[in-house]
Amino acid sequence: MTSIRITWPGGSVLADLDPGATTRRLLAALPCESSINTWGEEVYFSLPVKAALEPGALQVVPPGTVCFWVDGGALALPWGRTPISQGNECRLVSPCNVLGRLRGDPSVLESARDGDTVRIEQGDEAV
Secondary structure: EEEEEEEEOOEEEEEEEEEOHHHHHHHOOOOEEOOOEEEEOOEEEEEOOOOOOOOOEEEOOOOOOEEEEEEOEEEEEEEEOOOOOOOOOOOEEEEEEHHHHHHHHHHEEEEEEEOOOEEEEEEEOOO
16 A cells, blocks of 8 residues: 655645556656645545546545546545535545545545645655
8 A cells, every 4th residue: 555645735634545557647646736626525636647437436435535536637535525415425526536545534624725736745755
């Protein structure tokens, strides 16, 4: 299992990633920076990664799941309801590749704001 650190002006979080094709592509693109977008209780940001939808892709995931939105070329990190959620679920805009899980309480993402710069790097490279 490989870890990554995701850092923005208001905080940071570590994530553990499972092996897979999209994870390999993500790791090959690191370190990189992007700009945060929010959608309800989800943070997402574009990455220089292209991937195909993998078997096991999901649209409804547990809070704190690390997802790759293939159609948008973005990492998606939900911690609660989105505008299309039914009940209290984390519902992504479309099925996404599931890459892993955030460590700790995913609600730390609440401090991320639209337009914040986010840096993504391998956990062992992070300071």
